[in-house]
Amino acid sequence: MLQCYRYISLKPHARDWPAWCNHCIRFSIYSFAPMRILADMIAMILGSVFTHVLAFATHINALEQRTPSRVAIASHVLPLIAAPYTHPQAIPPSSRYLRKRYSRYPTRIPANPMLSHENRDPISDIQSDVETLGGRIYMTNISVGSHEYSVIIDTGSSDTWVAASNFACVSRFTTSQISQDKCGFGILYDKNQSDTFVGIPSHRFGTSYTDGEFLSGELGSEVLGIGGENEDMLKVRQTIGVVERGYWNGDGISSGLMGLAYSALVSHGKELGYKSLIFTLFENTTTPAVFSIALSRPTIESPVAGGLLAIGGLPNVDHDGEFVSVDIKPLYAKNYALYAIDVDGFDVQPPISNISLSSTTNSDSPDIISTTLPVSTTPFPTFSSQARLQSHAPNSTTRSSRSRHLKSKPSKHSPSPSPRINPRQAIRPSNADPNSTIIFTPNLTMVIDSGTTLLYVPEDIAERIASLFVPRAIFSVNTNTYLVPCSALAPRVGVVVAGRSFYIHPDDLMNRAPGAVGGGGKVWVTEDGTSIDFEDSGSSRVEGEVGRGLCTLAVQRQGLGDAVLGDSWLKNVLAVFDVGANEMRFSGRENY
Numbered sequence: 001m002l003q004c005y006r007y008i009s010l011k012p013h014a015r016d017w018p019a020w021c022n023h024c025i026r027f028s029i030y031s032f033a034p035m036r037i038l039a040d041m042i043a044m045i046l047g048s049v050f051t052h053v054l055a056f057a058t059h060i061n062a063l064e065q066r067t068p069s070r071v072a073i074a075s076h077v078l079p080l081i082a083a084p085y086t087h088p089q090a091i092p093p094s095s096r097y098l099r100k101r102y103s104r105y106p107t108r109i110p111a112n113p114m115l116s117h118e119n120r121d122p123i124s125d126i127q128s129d130v131e132t133l134g135g136r137i138y139m140t141n142i143s144v145g146s147h148e149y150s151v152i153i154d155t156g157s158s159d160t161w162v163a164a165s166n167f168a169c170v171s172r173f174t175t176s177q178i179s180q181d182k183c184g185f186g187i188l189y190d191k192n193q194s195d196t197f198v199g200i201p202s203h204r205f206g207t208s209y210t211d212g213e214f215l216s217g218e219l220g221s222e223v224l225g226i227g228g229e230n231e232d233m234l235k236v237r238q239t240i241g242v243v244e245r246g247y248w249n250g251d252g253i254s255s256g257l258m259g260l261a262y263s264a265l266v267s268h269g270k271e272l273g274y275k276s277l278i279f280t281l282f283e284n285t286t287t288p289a290v291f292s293i294a295l296s297r298p299t300i301e302s303p304v305a306g307g308l309l310a311i312g313g314l315p316n317v318d319h320d321g322e323f324v325s326v327d328i329k330p331l332y333a334k335n336y337a338l339y340a341i342d343v344d345g346f347d348v349q350p351p352i353s354n355i356s357l358s359s360t361t362n363s364d365s366p367d368i369i370s371t372t373l374p375v376s377t378t379p380f381p382t383f384s385s386q387a388r389l390q391s392h393a394p395n396s397t398t399r400s401s402r403s404r405h406l407k408s409k410p411s412k413h414s415p416s417p418s419p420r421i422n423p424r425q426a427i428r429p430s431n432a433d434p435n436s437t438i439i440f441t442p443n444l445t446m447v448i449d450s451g452t453t454l455l456y457v458p459e460d461i462a463e464r465i466a467s468l469f470v471p472r473a474i475f476s477v478n479t480n481t482y483l484v485p486c487s488a489l490a491p492r493v494g495v496v497v498a499g500r501s502f503y504i505h506p507d508d509l510m511n512r513a514p515g516a517v518g519g520g521g522k523v524w525v526t527e528d529g530t531s532i533d534f535e536d537s538g539s540s541r542v543e544g545e546v547g548r549g550l551c552t553l554a555v556q557r558q559g560l561g562d563a564v565l566g567d568s569w570l571k572n573v574l575a576v577f578d579v580g581a582n583e584m585r586f587s588g589r590e591n592y
Contacts, residue, residue, distance in 0.1 A: 076234060076287060077315045078227040080130005080140050080153070080295065080306035128227050130295065130306035136453040136511075138295055138306050138567065139254050143225035143233065144240070145194035149255040150186055153293070153309060155339055155577070156449035156564075158265035158276040159207055160224070161241030162256035163248075164217060165190040172212050172247040184250025191242055196223040203268045205241030210561065215246035219268065224277065227311055234311060236284045239274040241267060260291070260450075260577070264337040278579065287312040289580030293450060294319075294589065295571045297508055307571075319574040319587040324498035328582045329445055339448040339577060341584050343563075345440040346461055347432050347494035347501040350468045429494075429501040438496065439464065444563060448575060448584065452566035455495075456558035465493055465555045473553045482553035486512050493555070495569055497586060505590050508568045510551040 128140040130153065139150045144162055151162070169183035170176060191197045199220040208214040222240050225233035243256075259265070263275040275283065282289040294317045296307035308315035331337040426440040439461060446457075466473035466482050468491035473484035490509050494501035506512075554568035576585035 076227045076311040078128010078309045128309040151256045151258040154451035155260045156451045157259040158261045159259045162189040164244045168245045183248040186253045186255045215243040217244035218242045262336040292576040319589040323585045323587045325585045326498045343446045344496040349436045349492040351489035446563040455555045456564040459557045462557045483550040486549045486551040
């Protein structure tokens with residue numbers, strides 16, 4: 001048996017033990033028994049049992065290692081700073097920063113390009129302050145060369161760019177040059193004052209946006225720093241765009257944009273072989289391949305505080321402590337572009353009619369009455385290029401929320417739906433109110449986009465949610481947007497992800513937090529919502545119209561574009577982007 005001990009001691013790996021223990025058993029029996037056939041049989045049986053026991057133990061250990069609920073705080077966290085909102089507009093930018101452009105031949109991203117620290121995310125010490133413009137645009141500060149600039153954080157695009165000191169602002173419609181300040185940039189970048197900028201003369205930078213903005217300029221590499229002060233920063237050399245001409249509807253503060261999506265969307269990425277900034281950071285530092293965002297709604301006490309951006313783990317913020325995980329959906333095969341995830345459905349409840357406005361704006365969300373019965377767990381079939389909505393109402397009646405299917409443009413980043421039974425089960429969220437209505441969406445894929453203010457959903461869902469406000473939200477044909485009186489009673493609305501409802505605070509649902517769009521303004525609107533005029537100081541009521549202070553509803557129709565989970569929802573969750581595992585994780589933080 002001493003020889004057996006030596007064999008095992010030379011094989012420390014658990015997977016090798018069954019073979020060596022089998023050898024030990026045979027060795028021992030051969031030493032004391034003359035019946036070698038019996039010895040072989042005993043050795044085979046005992047070795048097989050040992051193998052299965054060890055395999056089961058190894059499987060359990062692997063499951064424990066994949067559990068995302070054991071999270072720790074990361075080492076790099078950047079505060080997000082909010083800018084005061086002094087120029088309110090009726091309608092916030094829609095999908096300005098969503099899907100700027102698609103490369104015809106996206107860069108192939110491995111399934112697991114980097115380890116994500118076994119999904120045990122530490123608290124990051126790289127935490128950037130995020131600034132917000134009225135809760136609709138979120139920015140952080142980065143260093144470009146030797147100077148600091150404020151840039152929009154955008155998980156819906158891949159390019160990072162800054163506006164050049166010689167930027168020529170042009171008219172959106174005539175492309176004739178106009179005053180530079182009309183494009184609304186903050187501090188401008190001067191490449192001639194940087195010792196670290198290296199131009200790439202063989203390629204030009206260009207990008208355009210869904211709302212008509214377009215930019216062009218020089219492509220080059222520069223040293224970027226993110227998080228911390230000076231020596232504490234993560235610094236890498238990154239290919240960026242230096243925009244010199246175009247039209248931009250700026251905020252007067254940000255100098256550019258930092259794209260945090262996969263590298264498939266970068267300008268000239270295929271020819272030049274470079275990656276988006278977040279992947280450059282992970283590949284050139286020892287930081288775990290995880291970043292997370294905790295956006296905050298502005299308050300009277302902190303009107304410019306926008307939350308935190310953490311690199312390598314989690315920001316040190318309060319959340320409910322329960323994480324769910326969902327796979328990021330590739331553009332096709334293993335080619336990833338945007339942070340697109342499956343959304344199970346929507347959790348809705350009507351408001352209680354006697355709740356006062358102050359109870360919804362100055363305190364936690366009110367209790368909501370129940371109007372429906374629990375749902376079944378029957379799976380729903382899929383429909384090609386359509387999103388069949390299934391809701392469960394009283395008397396256990398299953399019906400389509402409207403009498404027709406939605407006609408929506410197939411998303412480029414999601415795979416074609418199968419005509420077979422969808423494996424995504426219609427299971428009621430574990431944290432949902434027993435009597436709430438769950439609208440299941442078995443084919444719905446939504447993009448997590450910090451560069452988009454609102455949520456964009458299929459029309460049937462948007463209309464259903466709008467109808468639950470008291471009084472109901474009105475769809476304005478002039479602005480193509482749902483508007484709701486700021487004093488309305490809001491329903492309880494949650495987005496169901498991975499079997500859990502993540503609720504939207506009423507202030508976010510109606511954009512009525514301090515400084516938010518529509519939060520302090522007053523408008524005159526006709527009863528049918530077809531005519532809207534913003535009331536100037538000292539103006540009088542227009543004859544034949546009804547005066548109401550209106551807020552922009554956070555849930556809007558997606559039209560022909562992608563379905564999007566924008567900032568109005570992100571302000572209610574801690575979102576973890578695990579690009580090493582191609583996985584998203586969420587924990588609720590509705591009240592803070």
